Amino acid sequence: MATAQRPVQFHSKQISMAHGAGGEASRQLVEGVFLPAFANSLLNPLADAATFLIPGGRLAITSDSYVVHPLRFPGGSIGELAVNGTVNDLAVSGAKPLALTAAFILEAGLPADVLREEVRAMATAAERVGLPIATGDTKVVEHGRADGLYISTTGLGLVDPRVDLRPDRVEIGDCVLLSGPIGNHGMAIMLARAELDVEADILSDTRPLTHLVAAIVEHVGGEIKWMRDATRGGVATVLNELARDAQRMISIEEEAVPVDSAVRGACELLGLDPLQVANEGQFVAVVSAGMASRALEVLRGVPGGEQACILGEIIAGPYSRVVARSAYGGTRVVDMLIGDPLPRIC
Amino acid sequence: MKYVDEFRDPTMIARAFEEIRTLADPARHYRIMEVCGGHTHAIFRFGLKDLLPPNVELIHGPGCPVCVLPMGRIDDGLELAGDPHVIFTAFGDMMRVPGSQGSPLESKARGADVRIVYSPLDALKIAEANPDRQVVFFAIGFETTAPSTALTLLKARANRVRNFAVFCNHVTIIPAIRAILDSPDMRLDGFIGPGHVSTVIGCRPYEFIVRDYGCPIAVSGFEPLDILQSLVMVLRQLRDGIAKVENQYARVVPWEGNLAALRVLAEVFEVRAHFEWRGMGFISHSALRLRGEFAEWDAERTLPIRGVCVADPKAAQCGEVLKGVLKPHQCKLFGKECTPEQPIGALMVSPEGACAAHFKYRGAPQLVTLG
Numbered sequence: 001m002a003t004a005q006r007p008v009q010f011h012s013k014q015i016s017m018a019h020g021a022g023g024e025a026s027r028q029l030v031e032g033v034f035l036p037a038f039a040n041s042l043l044n045p046l047a048d049a050a051t052f053l054i055p056g057g058r059l060a061i062t063s064d065s066y067v068v069h070p071l072r073f074p075g076g077s078i079g080e081l082a083v084n085g086t087v088n089d090l091a092v093s094g095a096k097p098l099a100l101t102a103a104f105i106l107e108a109g110l111p112a113d114v115l116r117e118e119v120r121a122m123a124t125a126a127e128r129v130g131l132p133i134a135t136g137d138t139k140v141v142e143h144g145r146a147d148g149l150y151i152s153t154t155g156l157g158l159v160d161p162r163v164d165l166r167p168d169r170v171e172i173g174d175c176v177l178l179s180g181p182i183g184n185h186g187m188a189i190m191l192a193r194a195e196l197d198v199e200a201d202i203l204s205d206t207r208p209l210t211h212l213v214a215a216i217v218e219h220v221g222g223e224i225k226w227m228r229d230a231t232r233g234g235v236a237t238v239l240n241e242l243a244r245d246a247q248r249m250i251s252i253e254e255e256a257v258p259v260d261s262a263v264r265g266a267c268e269l270l271g272l273d274p275l276q277v278a279n280e281g282q283f284v285a286v287v288s289a290g291m292a293s294r295a296l297e298v299l300r301g302v303p304g305g306e307q308a309c310i311l312g313e314i315i316a317g318p319y320s321r322v323v324a325r326s327a328y329g330g331t332r333v334v335d336m337l338i339g340d341p342l343p344r345i346c
Numbered sequence: 347m348k349y350v351d352e353f354r355d356p357t358m359i360a361r362a363f364e365e366i367r368t369l370a371d372p373a374r375h376y377r378i379m380e381v382c383g384g385h386t387h388a389i390f391r392f393g394l395k396d397l398l399p400p401n402v403e404l405i406h407g408p409g410c411p412v413c414v415l416p417m418g419r420i421d422d423g424l425e426l427a428g429d430p431h432v433i434f435t436a437f438g439d440m441m442r443v444p445g446s447q448g449s450p451l452e453s454k455a456r457g458a459d460v461r462i463v464y465s466p467l468d469a470l471k472i473a474e475a476n477p478d479r480q481v482v483f484f485a486i487g488f489e490t491t492a493p494s495t496a497l498t499l500l501k502a503r504a505n506r507v508r509n510f511a512v513f514c515n516h517v518t519i520i521p522a523i524r525a526i527l528d529s530p531d532m533r534l535d536g537f538i539g540p541g542h543v544s545t546v547i548g549c550r551p552y553e554f555i556v557r558d559y560g561c562p563i564a565v566s567g568f569e570p571l572d573i574l575q576s577l578v579m580v581l582r583q584l585r586d587g588i589a590k591v592e593n594q595y596a597r598v599v600p601w602e603g604n605l606a607a608l609r610v611l612a613e614v615f616e617v618r619a620h621f622e623w624r625g626m627g628f629i630s631h632s633a634l635r636l637r638g639e640f641a642e643w644d645a646e647r648t649l650p651i652r653g654v655c656v657a658d659p660k661a662a663q664c665g666e667v668l669k670g671v672l673k674p675h676q677c678k679l680f681g682k683e684c685t686p687e688q689p690i691g692a693l694m695v696s697p698e699g700a701c702a703a704h705f706k707y708r709g710a711p712q713l714v715t716l717g
């Protein structure tokens with residue numbers, strides 16, 4: 001399962017930005033500090049959502065905080081993210097979202113209109129998936145103690161009885177599916193921060209994944225073995241987590257990776273690997289070989305799933321690693337992201 | 347991206363590999379250095395290394411600007427960054443490079459105002475927008491990035507921006523190549539010449555490699571096919587027993603270089619008597635500093651910089667790896683004390699650094715045989 005073979009030690013003397021970036025450092029923080037203190041059977045798998053049996057079904061619960069700068073960016077805003085992100089964590093756990101809670105940390109001086117706009121964005125995003133925002137909380141901190149607005153949401157969902165998602169079900173020959181083009185969210189944010197004077201028309205891909213996931217659950221159900229949304233750290237990071245948790249080797253085809261041309265161009269320019277750039281509207285699923293083409297067909301038939309693809313497969317190999325093969329047979333290791341993606345110039 | 351895709355065409359690439367196999371004499375061992383970090387990165391990124399015949403060995407050279415920056419310069423820069431009056435700006439490449447007291451990113455986390463810029467002009471803009479702060483641009487790079495620093499300084503002078511200073515760490519590639527060729531423990535058969543640097547300096551400066559050392563060199567682009575074609579050029583020269591400077595990257599690199607850029611460089615910079623390279627020691631005439639006319643914008647003249655010399659950790663063998671004498675995994679710290687997460691040498695930080703590239707392949711030596 002998700003707990004590492006060897007207990008992880010957390011050596012850093014202080015928290016650095018890398019600990020929040022979703023890559024290797026974040027993993028060390030979670031497994032070296034939180035996991036040893038909280039260890040329990042619900043938490044230990046470190047899934048996107050914890051699931052537990054109740055009479056009549058399996059509940060999923062997940063929670064996430066949203067700190068993003070700038071608050072609004074091309075293609076979305078913090079409010080929309082705060083709903084979609086948590087909805088997606090439920091979706092990739094095979095759960096239908098039931099209700100959401102929202103907690104706000106507001107910085108004194110935040111214009112009321114900005115807050116109003118984000119609340120409206122949340123309402124719209126929640127309506128889109130028919131989800132009530134059932135309860136919430138608000139705290140205000142002094143000016144200068146927060147970056148305008150932080151939102152934390154918790155989602156409750158009911159797991160579809162047909163799904164059974166576990167890394168230990170992943171076998172050699174299974175196919176890795178990806179829901180669509182990658183890198184849009186991370187690049188949109190990076191460019192919107194305006195520190196880099198690079199202009200490109202890139203929109204965040206923030207969206208709910210519920211309908212896409214529901215469609216494949218409907219048609220291939222139990223043949224889906226593992227799912228995750230590829231947020232911070234990108235597809236590279238979730239695949240590395242899968243490789244480690246399933247103790248399997250994963251091979252992807254470089255040519256198969258769907259990347260919009262503007263994103264590809266910006267990545268080339270900044271020396272970034274699209275596989276390591278964050279998404280807010282894409283997920284990766286492992287499906288048994290026999291049902292993979294069916295799952296792909298289903299995904300492609302759903303609006304928003306047209307660019308879904310089979311990214312690669314689980315292969316026999318002695319290493320729990322992810323490798324990418326180029327069209328001419330070259331192979332490279334696809335690593336987890338370390339820290340935040342940083343542009344390279346020279 | 348059509349233009350680039352051409353140079354990733356699988357059939358053309360297969361053909362180039364075939365040609366390399368035909369040219370490489372099985373009785374010989376070839377040691378060919380790619381000078382530029384961008385090439386090192388591409389070689390790993392496109393998985394070229396494992397597809398070459400085993401007797402064609404690629405040696406990773408010193409052409410990664412952050413990898414050759416000595417710790418002392420980073421410490422000096424971060425000491426400036428520690429002043430709350432200062433906004434410290436640098437390229438993203440620099441952010442994780444360790445000095446003896448940590449990296450720029452760590453300084454930022456401790457509260458220093460450290461900002462990533464994509465161009466020195468952005469740093470100048472920050473200065474103009476914050477007239478009450480001192481903005482320092484930590485300039486790094488070879489002749490590739492030096493012209494944009496020079497243009498920025500010209501603009502700073504024209505606009506009379508007084509609160510802007512450049513901490514100049516620009517280095518030049520030719521003396522480093524000469525230092526490698528002169529190092530006694532080194533034997534190289536040929537070079538893949540830097541692409542970006544050559545767009546500025548052209549191909550002529552490499553003629554001494556051919557003339558004085560009898561080594562073939564092909565200036566190369568960064569796509570897989572570029573690199574393979576350059577290897578073909580070098581191997582063909584070796585087969586024919588000749589040595590010359592060839593320009594594989596002629597679509598971008600003019601033989602004479604970029605005269606306008608060279609003029610700007612000459613106007614703003616002068617050559618330093620010597621400069622320390624991380625792991626390689628002091629190399630004469632290997633770096634640039636601001637000319638006297640630009641003293642006002644020269645952090646080394648106007649701001650308190652101590653010019654500290656910090657020795658690398660004893661066991662670190664960055665120098666040997668930089669010169670291609672040791673393979674990264676032969677360094678005593680490789681993968682133990684020194685990892686991309688907790689790097690000791692810059693070679694472990696930059697994706698262009700040989701150690702970081704090798705680290706990705708740790709424990710996975712026979713990947714190619716898997717598919």
Ligand code: SF4
Nearest residue numbers: 662664677684691701
């Ligand atoms: S492993 Fe670390 S210390 Fe050793 S040569 Fe590489 S960067 Fe330097």
